[in-house]
Amino acid sequence: MPMTEDDFRALLADRSRDASGTPDPVTAVHHRIHQRQVRTRSVLAAVAVAAIALAALGVPSVLSRDRNNNPTTETIDPSFTRPVEPAPTMPTPSPSPAPSATPLPDFATGAPVFAFGGKLLAGGVLHSPAEGDITITFTPTDWNLAIANWCSSGWPSDKVSFVVTTVNGHNLFGGTCGAGFGKLGDVTPGSEEAAWRDLGVELGKPSTFSASIRQGPMTGRLPLDQSSSPQMAAKRPHGTMTVGVYQRVIVSDYPLPDSPVTLETPQALSYGSTPPPTLVTGMNGTYAMTAVATSDRNDRTLLVEHVAPGQIRVLVNGVLIDLVESWDYTDASAIIPLDVASLAHFGVRVRAGQKVSVAIQTTRFAAQRTWAAYQQQN
Amino acid sequence: MGAGVADRSGFDGFVTAASPRLLRTAYLLTRDSAAAQDLVQIALVQAWRSWGRIDGDPLPYVRRIMINAYTAAWRRRWRDEVPTADLRDVGYEPHGSVEERDLVWSALGQLPRRMRAVLVLRYFEDLTEAQTAEMLGVSVGTVKSQSSKGLARLRVDATLAPASTIAPRES
Numbered sequence: 001m002p003m004t005e006d007d008f009r010a011l012l013a014d015r016s017r018d019a020s021g022t023p024d025p026v027t028a029v030h031h032r033i034h035q036r037q038v039r040t041r042s043v044l045a046a047v048a049v050a051a052i053a054l055a056a057l058g059v060p061s062v063l064s065r066d067r068n069n070n071p072t073t074e075t076i077d078p079s080f081t082r083p084v085e086p087a088p089t090m091p092t093p094s095p096s097p098a099p100s101a102t103p104l105p106d107f108a109t110g111a112p113v114f115a116f117g118g119k120l121l122a123g124g125v126l127h128s129p130a131e132g133d134i135t136i137t138f139t140p141t142d143w144n145l146a147i148a149n150w151c152s153s154g155w156p157s158d159k160v161s162f163v164v165t166t167v168n169g170h171n172l173f174g175g176t177c178g179a180g181f182g183k184l185g186d187v188t189p190g191s192e193e194a195a196w197r198d199l200g201v202e203l204g205k206p207s208t209f210s211a212s213i214r215q216g217p218m219t220g221r222l223p224l225d226q227s228s229s230p231q232m233a234a235k236r237p238h239g240t241m242t243v244g245v246y247q248r249v250i251v252s253d254y255p256l257p258d259s260p261v262t263l264e265t266p267q268a269l270s271y272g273s274t275p276p277p278t279l280v281t282g283m284n285g286t287y288a289m290t291a292v293a294t295s296d297r298n299d300r301t302l303l304v305e306h307v308a309p310g311q312i313r314v315l316v317n318g319v320l321i322d323l324v325e326s327w328d329y330t331d332a333s334a335i336i337p338l339d340v341a342s343l344a345h346f347g348v349r350v351r352a353g354q355k356v357s358v359a360i361q362t363t364r365f366a367a368q369r370t371w372a373a374y375q376q377q378n
Numbered sequence: 379m380g381a382g383v384a385d386r387s388g389f390d391g392f393v394t395a396a397s398p399r400l401l402r403t404a405y406l407l408t409r410d411s412a413a414a415q416d417l418v419q420i421a422l423v424q425a426w427r428s429w430g431r432i433d434g435d436p437l438p439y440v441r442r443i444m445i446n447a448y449t450a451a452w453r454r455r456w457r458d459e460v461p462t463a464d465l466r467d468v469g470y471e472p473h474g475s476v477e478e479r480d481l482v483w484s485a486l487g488q489l490p491r492r493m494r495a496v497l498v499l500r501y502f503e504d505l506t507e508a509q510t511a512e513m514l515g516v517s518v519g520t521v522k523s524q525s526s527k528g529l530a531r532l533r534v535d536a537t538l539a540p541a542s543t544i545a546p547r548e549s
Binding site for chain 1: 401
């Protein structure tokens with residue numbers, strides 16, 4: 001017979017019980033705060049920490065190309081203190097179709113070749129040790145870069161894993177293992193270049209990206225893979241930290257995954273009978289709404305949801321404040337603050353409570369109603 | 379407004395006291411211990427930045443940041459979100475069996491993230507429909523709809539619960 005509500009409550013309580021073991025949370029959060037402060041000082045005042053999209057291809061590679069489209073060799077630094085499996089070098093790219101970017105993470109085979117609309121410049125995998133370091137060398141030819149690191153869930157269960165990353169020895173990002181990291185800048189012209197230059201990166205010259213994983217004490221027991229079904233556990237190779245540096249490619253060079261037979265509908269369009277009053281959707285074009293500027297960054301944010309590849313530009317009072325891009329058919333969303341401080345960063349001067357005009361400009365979508373945007377209500 | 383002048387007394391104590399519960403909620407959302415830690419850290423760091431401006435109990439505020447961060451999948455995609463072609467049929471075996479619990483747990487991980495958040499907030503955090511709606515920035519009707527659909531997809535039958543446990547939580 002079906003499970004009852006009480007059974008379900010018990011299940012949630014049971015499955016989450018081991019996750020409550022707290023690995024010195026105060027130290028952990030201050031460690032992260034410190035890392036953010038260091039990075040904020042060294043990079044940009046307004047850093048848009050973007051996503052890590054794990055579109056693994058199952059074909060690890062270390063590959064880059066110069067401005068003339070010639071492949072250049074990237075190396076994995078042999079000085080890391082733990083065994084690191086460098087992703088094998090891909091053969092010279094052929095004119096054959098690029099592989100499909102299927103959003104199925106595979107932590108055993110290294111960084112995905114394509115992610116974030118970019119192509120892997122350099123990547124590597126650190127296997128299983130409780131602590132270790134990995135360094136990869138990349139040579140960018142464009143400022144439109146993104147860095148990613150992620151961990152599988154099989155790291156030692158009795159401790160917390162901290163990841164600290166640097167570029168050319170400059171602090172970049174720190175946090176618990178599992179943190180993703182994307183682009184450094186925002187939509188402000190030149191912000192990407194300024195951010196990377198602050199980290200000592202120059203076009204056409206090798207730079208290094210390093211990630212270190214360290215352990216802290218933990219009082220409880222964390223991983224629950226063993227308590228999941230065997231099928232679920234079998235899907236997850238254990239004990240890897242993967243890193244990758246990506247450089248943007250032109251859209252036509254990016255291998256979008258095949259469209260599913262049935263496209264998802266944005267949840268914003270399937271919610272009951274009372275859609276948000278500011279809701280807009282469509283296909284490609286410019287869609288207008290009126291929103292309200294807030295005083296708190298977390299209040300009444302603008303939610304932009306998409307379920308298919310495409311690009312969404314968000315303008316407030318005519319000023320571009322964010323660019324949301326999707327490269328697969330995952331139902332995902334971006335939360336964009338509409339508070340006065342965030343808007344002021346882009347030169348939009350408004351008061352809290354003041355109405356602002358929001359324009360949603362969409363391109364590259366292949367079907368109607370595969371995106372939606374609205375200001376969340378409180 | 380500067381980070382250096384805000385009054386952050388009580389922050390460390392809150393972190394110590396609230397982290398276990400937040401971690402449990404985060405784990406139910408992400409189904410991955412590392413991702414859960416990361417999600418909690420995101421929320422706590424954001425809360426730290428505005429700590430001096432939080433009135434009253436900070437837990438709902440921090441929980442809300444965490445839920446928002448979780449649903450902002452474009453910005454940060456949790457790696458254990460492994461799409462599958464279809465949900466396995468949970469079937470009608472004796473309720474509470476290990477296998478059934480595993481299947482429901484597995485199916486929970488395949489729900490859309492906001493639907494999953496609704497179920498976690500309603501059935502783990504025991505929030506009311508109104509509180510859940512406020513947390514997610516949606517209507518109460520949406521919460522009802524998502525909760526109903528979510529339970530149906532998990533094959534959880536609310537009508538089988540004892541009367542005391544299915545009494546309306548909304549007055």
